[in-house]
Amino acid sequence: MRVEVISIGDELLLGQTVNTNASWIGQKLSLIGAEVIHGSVIRDNKTEIIDTLTSALAKADVVIITGGLGPTQDDITKSTLSEFFKTELILNNEVLERVKSFFVARGKEMLDVNIRQAFLPKSAIVLRNDMGTASGMWFEHDGKVVISLPGVPYEMKHIIQERVMERLQKQFNSEKAFHQTIQLQGIGESYFADGIKELEATLSKEGIKIAYLPSTSLLRLRFSCKDTINNKRLIGEAIKKIKSEFRNHFVGDDRKTLSEVVGELLIQQNAKLSTVESCTGGAISKEIVSVSGSSEYFEGAIVSYSNRIKNELVGVSLKSLENFGAVSQEVVEEMATFGRLKMKSDYCISVSGIAGPNGGSEVKKVGLVWIAIASADGVEARSFQFGDNRERNIISTVLTALNLLRCRLLPINKEKS
Amino acid sequence: MRVEVISIGDELLLGQTVNTNASWIGQKLSLIGAEVIHGSVIRDNKTEIIDTLTSALAKADVVIITGGLGPTQDDITKSTLSEFFKTELILNNEVLERVKSFFVARGKEMLDVNIRQAFLPKSAIVLRNDMGTASGMWFEHDGKVVISLPGVPYEMKHIIQERVMERLQKQFNSEKAFHQTIQLQGIGESYFADGIKELEATLSKEGIKIAYLPSTSLLRLRFSCKDTINNKRLIGEAIKKIKSEFRNHFVGDDRKTLSEVVGELLIQQNAKLSTVESCTGGAISKEIVSVSGSSEYFEGAIVSYSNRIKNELVGVSLKSLENFGAVSQEVVEEMATFGRLKMKSDYCISVSGIAGPNGGSEVKKVGLVWIAIASADGVEARSFQFGDNRERNIISTVLTALNLLRCRLLPINKEKS
Numbered sequence: 001m002r003v004e005v006i007s008i009g010d011e012l013l014l015g016q017t018v019n020t021n022a023s024w025i026g027q028k029l030s031l032i033g034a035e036v037i038h039g040s041v042i043r044d045n046k047t048e049i050i051d052t053l054t055s056a057l058a059k060a061d062v063v064i065i066t067g068g069l070g071p072t073q074d075d076i077t078k079s080t081l082s083e084f085f086k087t088e089l090i091l092n093n094e095v096l097e098r099v100k101s102f103f104v105a106r107g108k109e110m111l112d113v114n115i116r117q118a119f120l121p122k123s124a125i126v127l128r129n130d131m132g133t134a135s136g137m138w139f140e141h142d143g144k145v146v147i148s149l150p151g152v153p154y155e156m157k158h159i160i161q162e163r164v165m166e167r168l169q170k171q172f173n174s175e176k177a178f179h180q181t182i183q184l185q186g187i188g189e190s191y192f193a194d195g196i197k198e199l200e201a202t203l204s205k206e207g208i209k210i211a212y213l214p215s216t217s218l219l220r221l222r223f224s225c226k227d228t229i230n231n232k233r234l235i236g237e238a239i240k241k242i243k244s245e246f247r248n249h250f251v252g253d254d255r256k257t258l259s260e261v262v263g264e265l266l267i268q269q270n271a272k273l274s275t276v277e278s279c280t281g282g283a284i285s286k287e288i289v290s291v292s293g294s295s296e297y298f299e300g301a302i303v304s305y306s307n308r309i310k311n312e313l314v315g316v317s318l319k320s321l322e323n324f325g326a327v328s329q330e331v332v333e334e335m336a337t338f339g340r341l342k343m344k345s346d347y348c349i350s351v352s353g354i355a356g357p358n359g360g361s362e363v364k365k366v367g368l369v370w371i372a373i374a375s376a377d378g379v380e381a382r383s384f385q386f387g388d389n390r391e392r393n394i395i396s397t398v399l400t401a402l403n404l405l406r407c408r409l410l411p412i413n414k415e416k417s
Numbered sequence: 418m419r420v421e422v423i424s425i426g427d428e429l430l431l432g433q434t435v436n437t438n439a440s441w442i443g444q445k446l447s448l449i450g451a452e453v454i455h456g457s458v459i460r461d462n463k464t465e466i467i468d469t470l471t472s473a474l475a476k477a478d479v480v481i482i483t484g485g486l487g488p489t490q491d492d493i494t495k496s497t498l499s500e501f502f503k504t505e506l507i508l509n510n511e512v513l514e515r516v517k518s519f520f521v522a523r524g525k526e527m528l529d530v531n532i533r534q535a536f537l538p539k540s541a542i543v544l545r546n547d548m549g550t551a552s553g554m555w556f557e558h559d560g561k562v563v564i565s566l567p568g569v570p571y572e573m574k575h576i577i578q579e580r581v582m583e584r585l586q587k588q589f590n591s592e593k594a595f596h597q598t599i600q601l602q603g604i605g606e607s608y609f610a611d612g613i614k615e616l617e618a619t620l621s622k623e624g625i626k627i628a629y630l631p632s633t634s635l636l637r638l639r640f641s642c643k644d645t646i647n648n649k650r651l652i653g654e655a656i657k658k659i660k661s662e663f664r665n666h667f668v669g670d671d672r673k674t675l676s677e678v679v680g681e682l683l684i685q686q687n688a689k690l691s692t693v694e695s696c697t698g699g700a701i702s703k704e705i706v707s708v709s710g711s712s713e714y715f716e717g718a719i720v721s722y723s724n725r726i727k728n729e730l731v732g733v734s735l736k737s738l739e740n741f742g743a744v745s746q747e748v749v750e751e752m753a754t755f756g757r758l759k760m761k762s763d764y765c766i767s768v769s770g771i772a773g774p775n776g777g778s779e780v781k782k783v784g785l786v787w788i789a790i791a792s793a794d795g796v797e798a799r800s801f802q803f804g805d806n807r808e809r810n811i812i813s814t815v816l817t818a819l820n821l822l823r824c825r826l827l828p829i830n831k832e833k834s
């Protein structure tokens with residue numbers, strides 16, 4: 001099943017909205033062996049919609065269009081598709097009732113523009129939208145399928161999951177592809193690639209392709225191949241090898257975030273966690289709490305952004321702050337040690353650094369970050385020199401800190417200590 | 418200047434990486450009056466690169482290609498472009514030295530794969546990359562320009578800013594477009610559109626287009642037109658009108674985030690801020706700290722995720738926690754009041770809610786959030802009923818809380834109180 005994704009919206013081309021829809025669709029479809037072969041981003045413009053759709057239908061079996069179905073005046077997709085498929089817009093009473101009840105449930109009044117959303121192309125199968133007022137549409141055309149969906153991400157996702165996936169799977173029976181992605185923290189692309197070059201060559205001979213997907217502080221590695229038992233076995237063995245050789249970097253399968261992996265380890269060990277954060281401003285805590293159920297192991301955090309809070313709330317000594325500065329081994333160790341006692345947790349992560357772009361000095365450059373982890377076994381601190389971009393430094397600190405805790409929690413490392 | 422952006426990478430089509438590059442380029446180019454007319458996402462595949470480039474050159478003046486320049490084996494853009502432009506790859510000694518020094522500066526060893534990055538097409542102008550080892554390339558072709566850049570976002574951004582923008586501006590002198598975008602918090606697209614429909618009709622007659630860009634809890638509104646003094650004046654007046662009619666929603670120009678706007682108000686009033694967070698887990702604090710210079714007005718935060726921390730660290734009474742529950746007006750008011758005193762700040766935001774997907778009850782549904790703000794004038798709390806998605810509920814809570822503080826800090830509201 002070859003798929004083309006067309007994203008409509010001036011805001012995407014102008015860059016005022018990031019096209020997260022297309023990537024989500026790609027990810028979802030790869031699970032049923034469909035291959036997105038091309039993505040297009042076009043303007044809210046009739047001619048361009050028609051041209052792009054025509055050329056997409058020449059190459060793909062399925063075309064998924066997102067965007068341009070809202071109630072406001074800049075949306076023209078629905079009428080253009082009606083014209084393309086030589087059908088007409090008719091009032092769908094079921095949809096009208098749903099749109100009405102949508103407003104009733106929220107205690108709001110329905111506006112005239114929303115009534116327009118109940119007019120739908122006669123020849124289309126209506127894909128019900130329980131999350132909003134714009135319905136999805138499924139058109140059949142010379143054995144091919146064209147699906148039009150709203151651009152609001154959670155509405156689009158809902159319709160794909162509930163109304164599209166199963167229907168597509170039934171209609172097409174293409175050869176299944178297999179993808180598996182693992183992630184590593186704190187290792188560069190070139191270094192890692194050099195470290196596994198023989199493994200990569202071996203897999204390549206078997207038709208298993210490896211792609212490197214680096215992002216700030218994380219490296220994802222995707223294995224792609226035909227969905228056979230032998231291929232899956234080979235990939236399983238390769239991952240096992242990587243896991244043992246890069247233990248301090250290997251986070252796991254990328255369906256779980258680093259904070260989920262850490263959360264599972266904490267649950268297994270029945271341990272509680274807290275954080276004391278300076279330069280990250282609560283970003284580590286936020287990442288931990290993004291996992292549903294984190295209240296089982298997460299007590300809380302103190303964001304000690306000012307030195308006063310470090311001293312008064314956490315208990316860091318004024319002497320250490322004066323003698324060594326807020327970004328120092330001594331201070332970060334006190335933050336973790338006292339934070340752990342204060343919040344009565346088994347583990348406490350602390351960080352203090354210079355996120356930038358300002359605040360650096362000759363000795364302590366922008367990007368210098370101290371991270372400590374305290375537990376009943378004591379406290380350990382390490383320093384890192386990241387770059388000069390504030391946002392990336394914060395992300396790197398969050399991921400590095402979580403990975404240090406992950407390593408500390410690994411049974412093999414616990415045995416050693 | 419008509420531009421087409423081609424993003425190369427299987428990872429983009431498979432959805433394992435979100436295409437933030439294309440949106441950033443669109444945004445950047447619109448500032449110099451260039452219009453991105455089409456975006457394509459294609460595979461790491463020679464034929465597709467050539468086909469897409471050929472069709473792009475038929476419509477656009479400038480083609481910007483990102484991705485496929487890394488040192489690892491899945492990257493083939495450079496050799497494909499050399500073939501397309503009938504030139505050859507030659508060793509560039511200046512680039513080789515830079516790649517070498519890049520590794521020396523990081524105390525790492527250069528690998529063979531990195532030497533390949535110093536081989537560049539003879540006919541291309543090399544666009545120096547100070548952030549990484551893959552150079553950008555500028556090709557001229559029948560009066561058109563093709564630019565190839567690495568896919569790593571900060572490397573691509575650096576090269577566009579430092580090496581591409583000025584050169585493009587010199588080479589093309591297209592009619593300048595004008596875009597201005599404002600943002601509103603906590604108002605729905607349909608409601609707002611209905612509220613400004615006359616204003617929109619008036620602007621439309623003058624050739625000024627309005628686009629609605631909704632995202633979780635934020636609505637951005639983009640005005641687009643030809644860059645004339647009269648148009649700018651009309652848009653200025655329209656924004657003034659919206660600002661006064663939707664004061665509690667109007668955040669401002671979208672070049673400033675809500676946390677930057679709040680930060681400016683705090684600096685103007687020489688006031689300090691702290692937060693006490695439960696369901697957001699530090700996300701409000703993180704958002705405040707994302708602004709460089711926030712240490713001027715931000716003291717810190719307590720993430721009181723467990724009830725124990727709410728009681729022991731913040732000082733919320735056990736009686737209130739037992740009688741009303743953690744998600745209640747009483748508790749959130751105590752959190753803000755005591756947090757403010759504890760952290761010695763002028764303002765303290767507190768939040769407590771049920772982020773979901775679990776933890777709701779008949780009376781307190783998932784998505785119920787209480788937000789309080791305490792100041793010397795006292796404490797005020799409000800409840801909100803958001804949806805059932807954890808991630809969106811956290812974003813909505815962060816933005817709503819910051820906007821409530823913004824409203825509280827507005828001079829016009831301070832006079833009233």
